[in-house]
Amino acid sequence: MSGSDHLTRIVLASRPDGAPVASDFRIETHPLPEPGPGEVVVRVLYLSLDPYMRGRMSDAKSYAEPVALGGVMVGETVAEVVRSTVAQFATGDVVRCQGGWQSHAVLPADHLARVDPALGPVSTALGVLGMPGFTAWVGLDRIGQPQAGETLVVAAATGPVGATVGQVARLRGARSVGIAGGARKCAALIEEFGFDAAVDHRDPHFPEKLAAACPKGIDVYFENVGGAVFDAVLPLLNPFARVPVCGVVATYNARTGERAGPDRLAGAMGAILRRRLTVRGFIVYDFRDRHDAFLAEMAAWVRNGDVRTREDVVDGLERAPEAFIGMLEGRNFGKLLIRP
Amino acid sequence: MSGSDHLTRIVLASRPDGAPVASDFRIETHPLPEPGPGEVVVRVLYLSLDPYMRGRMSDAKSYAEPVALGGVMVGETVAEVVRSTVAQFATGDVVRCQGGWQSHAVLPADHLARVDPALGPVSTALGVLGMPGFTAWVGLDRIGQPQAGETLVVAAATGPVGATVGQVARLRGARSVGIAGGARKCAALIEEFGFDAAVDHRDPHFPEKLAAACPKGIDVYFENVGGAVFDAVLPLLNPFARVPVCGVVATYNARTGERAGPDRLAGAMGAILRRRLTVRGFIVYDFRDRHDAFLAEMAAWVRNGDVRTREDVVDGLERAPEAFIGMLEGRNFGKLLIRP
Known part of the structure; x- marks a missing residue:
């Protein structure tokens, strides 16, 4: 399904009335698009699942646009560059980006942030060293x-x-x-x-x-x-x-x-x-201005062990809806990540 | 009732269950007490009625002690000194103090704050230049x-x-x-x-x-x-x-x-x-540290007319309960003051 010439993705099939259910999501497979000028193709290594995503499934007034019906579920990812049209990223580079609930994403290069693997396992860019x-x-x-x-x-x-x-x-x-x-x-x-x-x-x-x-x-x-x-x-x-x-x-x-x-x-x-x-x-x-101080x-603290972390990694993009629904019910144990 | 050798006061007769009613209050007349050393006797010119007093009638956890059953209703007043045992206050001085719902009060001299009549009518010390x-x-x-x-x-x-x-x-x-x-x-x-x-x-x-x-x-x-x-x-x-x-x-x-x-x-x-x-x-x-900047x-602003004020003055201490109950229902029009 997620071979190198196809991408798999999960879209919003219907807006939940109460708790989301499996049928609110739909899995789709498409040919992998060609990158346009200035764009980069990435393969998602880790997709972060977070409670705020429940809000994006509704169309209530909020700080962010809701996901459109039929649109890809949004989500932050750590990904590996597999094809680049720009000088500043090469194949194999690890980046953080809004890849969404997908196996691959095509994104403008200026939407990628480089992840420094020296800081720790790259998945921490979605956890203790990332948004959470x-x-x-x-x-x-x-x-x-x-x-x-x-x-x-x-x-x-x-x-x-x-x-x-x-x-x-x-x-x-x-x-x-x-x-x-x-x-x-x-x-x-x-x-x-x-x-x-x-x-x-x-x-x-x-x-x-x-x-x-x-x-x-x-x-x-x-x-x-x-x-x-x-x-x-x-x-x-x-x-x-x-x-x-x-x-x-x-x-x-x-x-x-x-x-x-x-x-x-x-x-x-x-x-x-x-x-x-x-x-x-x-x-x-x-509070973007505080990000450098935070990092x-x-x-x-993470390096010296003062702050410890725990991850709950689920393999397979197709299991993202079930894992997300479970997270809203408290069934995960640690930072919930999907490894597509 | 409020002659110079007696004081009239209003005490809390019962804790209201919902909106206060007249019978939650009781009027009493007592001989005017002698001031002790360091104390001053004042005659209340204006008693401020404020919504926070409703809170003091209940015994729910709050930032202030509730009024005791049988205790004098608390309230801020502008008063005139009628008898002083201390050098710093003389008969006729106008002060702001926690005189309560009373015609007179006996207070430690260090609980009085002098009111400068040059700033405006002394009643404003309970309104625009006071706590409100x-x-x-x-x-x-x-x-x-x-x-x-x-x-x-x-x-x-x-x-x-x-x-x-x-x-x-x-x-x-x-x-x-x-x-x-x-x-x-x-x-x-x-x-x-x-x-x-x-x-x-x-x-x-x-x-x-x-x-x-x-x-x-x-x-x-x-x-x-x-x-x-x-x-x-x-x-x-x-x-x-x-x-x-x-x-x-x-x-x-x-x-x-x-x-x-x-x-x-x-x-x-x-x-x-x-x-x-x-x-x-x-x-x-x-925010006591901001009081001087406020004043x-x-x-x-009050002197040059940039800030205007309106008072609703009710004569007679015995009318305080009725005026207070009316205030909670929005019947007053401007800063509500009792002139005992």
Whole structure:
């Protein structure tokens, strides 16, 4: 299917009503297009699957255009140049690019960023040294600002953003409490990523367990999941707590109509006022000017072992829809990558 | 009742369940206490009634202690010294102090702040030159940061905070849209306070009218009311909009139990993420270091007529509960003051 003269790709077949299902995606095979002037053909080595992609499947107003019906699913990739029409890239060069859910992509050369294999395995350009790592680092740098002795909480804490958030906060002197689903992930938080405490959000007494894990309240809640976790966090937030919001994956699947009550917005606004909380949404592209500082600090931490990472690699582009659907349900364990 | 040897005061008789009612308050008369060493006896000239007082009537966790059952209702006052045991205050001096809902108060001298009658009528020390004016100014200075050409929206816009917010934002070059209840208040927004547009929140087509008044969206929403106004504002907020939250009066009366759906929190969190909003609660005491800058700039604006004010003065301490209850329903028109 993905031989050198064909490309395989996955397109959006229909917009999900709630959680995406397999039939929202369609796999297609096409002849590999010829590159135009200034273009480069790449073969995708790794495709990153991320929760934000659920947003692109809907046509709600957002910071980015939705994927068109019949259009290729968007996604960041690490790829190898297989044909080049420009001097600055040669066959075999490794690049990061918006290759999408495809085996190959044809892209303008100025849309490629060279990946330095000396920094680590090239897949980390999609994880701790890529967008997830930058999201974690810059959300703390610009908004969360954990201070020594403070308590930080992050959910999806074995994921590429959450694991990095917890480790960076500890490097800043804060106490990190991670939330994950199931005993295996919770154990990994402590043993693999060095969190100070781990709480299982599937525990029937999750709110009480979270409170017990945060005896001094919560100063930074890095919001990357939304939903029931936020409900448990809200009463524990200390005065002047900061809530960087980089994802609300629990609500991405919400249908566009009204949701059942009770209404929690008024209570949240009251808490924001009374405890002078800061709740602020961001995406990494808002802070491009911090990227060099991020990469320098994070690459050093990864090299010396201060920040550890975990990948969940799935082989076969055709398995991307199933892996993506599973990720929205928390079934992955680590940074989810497709190796087409 | 409030002769020179007695003081009249209003105490909290019961904690309201929802909107406060007259029986939640009780009027008492006591002999005027003797001042202790270092204390001063003052006669209250003006008592400020403000929405935050609703919060103090409840025992929910907040930034301030609740009023005790049987305790005097708290409140800021402008008062005249009638008896002093200290050298730095003489009979006849005008001061600002936490006199509460009383005809007289006995306070430590170091709890009094001298009011300079040269800055304007002494009642403005409770309004545009006092806490409401500082709330407006500092919420814009530290959080809202309206820029030239941006659109600001504020509700309760004929109130002491709202009117000041709208006028200060225009002085910073922004376009100010005020929300108020009824044609008379809306007319005053344009004619008296110079807002660019006014929208009546009682209009059955309020959301559409607000959208029409904000053709370029909303960049700053100064949140001082909460409730249905926020629902109409949320879809209009532009990317990177700022929402300083200094009051959610529409929800102060909410019962402590669950509220009917639909649940709007998930939608709000999604908007915060997608449009990278900043929602931040504050009270003026968080920004004491900006008070001198506020007073200098605001006093000059009031003197030269750039910022105009309106007071709603009610005579008689015994009418304070009725006036306060009415304020929570939007029945006052301008800064509400009690003249005991």
